Amino acid sequence: MNESVVLRPRFGIVITCLVWAVVVVCCIALFVQGDGFGALRYLPLFLLAGYLCWMLFWSPAVRIGTAGVVLRNIARSRDVSWAAIRDVDTKYTLTLDTPAGRLSAWAAPAPSRFAGMRAAKAELGHLPESTYGPGNSVRLGDIPSSDSGLAALHVRRQWERLRDAGALTAAPLEGTGVTTHWHRVELIVLGALVLASVAAQSF
Known part of the structure; x- marks a missing residue:
């Protein structure tokens, strides 16, 4: 794998775009009306709504690269x-079982049962070996057309390729092999918007 693959929930991207469109329209309406007090009071709330939507549905992702998998929650x-x-x-x-515990990806939820009923049988063939259960069964969340299934497909393909080549045992594992990074900047911005929204409502 020469380039990383970044996956985001497709439904979340649509929701974020719709919410952002509503936020932009509301902000423009505030300034067009020329009500400075109203703009000062409600603008932080609109910005907070748009930012929260971005944090929940757009920012989360699963990145599959040469060094491993990044679960951005x-x-x-x-x-x-x-x-x-x-x-x-x-x-x-999508959940990875590791020495640090079971790590889940917010960006790769399993599909509903209704979505699974619509899956074509052609999707279930030629999947990575570790996908299949007893009797070549495939779990609902492993259907490639779903967010969890597509992410698992990419992860399993690369993981099995490295496993079969002996690359996974070639070097000793350092610690748990899992590193955590907190999104400090994003959390600070969120806190600032919350404080600004509360302060604006006190006027």
């Missing part, structure tokens, strides 16, 4: 090396 990211992955699960969302 709402408040923090977990960098997981390939050697640290012991199993890949998709019961509720």
Whole structure:
């Protein structure tokens, strides 16, 4: 794998774009009306709504690269090396079993049962070996057309390729193989918007 693959929930992207469009329209309306007090009071609330939507539905992602998998969730990211992955699960969302515990991806939820009923049988063929259960069964969350299934497909392909090449055991695992990074800047911005919204309502 020469380039990283970044996956985000498709429904979340649509929701974020719609909310941002509403926020922009509301902000423009405030200034067009020329009500300075109203703009000062409600603008922080609109910005907070748009920012929260971005944090919940756009910012989270699953990045699959040469060094491993990055699970970017709402408040923090977990960098997981390939050697640290012991199993890949998709019961509720993409979940990696590691020495640091089971790590879930907010950006790769499993589909509903209705979505699973619409899955074509052609989707279930030629998947990575570790996808299949007893009797070549495929879990609902492993359907490639779903967010969890697409992420698991990319992860399993690279993980199995490295495993079969002996790369996962070639070097000893340092620690748990998992590094955590908190999204400090994003959390500070969120806190500032919350404080600004509360302060604006006190006028």
